[in-house]
Amino acid sequence: MLDQLETLYRSRLPEFRRVAAGIAGDRELGCDAVQEAFASAVRKRRTFRGSGTLEAWVWRIVVNAARDARRRRPALAEPHEPSSNGHAPLLPLDLLTERQREIVFLHYYADLDYAAIAEALAISPGTVGATLNAARETLRAALEEVH
Template sequence: MKTSDEDLAMAAANGDADAFATLLARHYDRVFRLAFRLTGQAERAEDLTQDICAALPTKIAGFRAQAKFTTWLYRVVVNAAEDARRRHVTHDRAAAGWGDFERMRRAEEAEAADAVDWLHRAMRDLPQELQDTLALTLDDELTHADAAEVLGISEGTVSWRMSEIRKRLRAMRQEELAQ
């Protein structure tokens, strides 16, 4: 019988290294995929995932099983991505005078396939709260209820955001096709 994530997390919070290793093995790819969707760049996602994994032994001590482990873990990833964004913005402002930002932007665009590049570009044009909502509900198939719990908002707000995302992405695509 497979031990639940919540039981493993509680054991890991109490210092069980094997439980922690099992959780990490189960969820590493999920953390990376969400980090990639939140950052839009593989290198940043790898760095963010590694930072999260390094901090997780300390953070898991605060897990109290008041929510599903995956919900708690997604919140950890979203918070880490927000922190990384703030650091990145600060770095970009410092580097803007030297053209580093433009060189990085062009290198990022060259790395991605056209379809993936468009989606990430479109996501970057969305307000931050819509980006976070889309990242949580994409591929990992989080329900609106689970995404609402991660984001600390109502399920109805998640549903509205998803409707707004679809409307904005359609409009962006139509505008590009008209040009």
């Protein structure tokens, strides 16, 4: 089990870090969250019952660690606030909900399919699809407004 975790860590580290950085809102925090998440997975490896895939189990831990890191992050001024003339934010990802962002990151950064995302977030694949579509619509509308 420890070997499998190490293999997963080494093979998918860039994706883990990118997703965690996206959720945590900070690259350093994201990297730290991944380290903490894998440390947690090592500690709790005997509780993995094998009902799903090991990767999905680890993704869930990484997502939770990144969420925690985001919550613990010192309150900084939002870098992408709407401009004073009322136009849309520069990066429309800020318009998405936390859940939408997580699904977008897992889908685009980690290249996970709906089933894997659903397993990682403990939701149904249908919810993943619907949420992803809603996120795409929001982003499309925001991008059209900007351009």
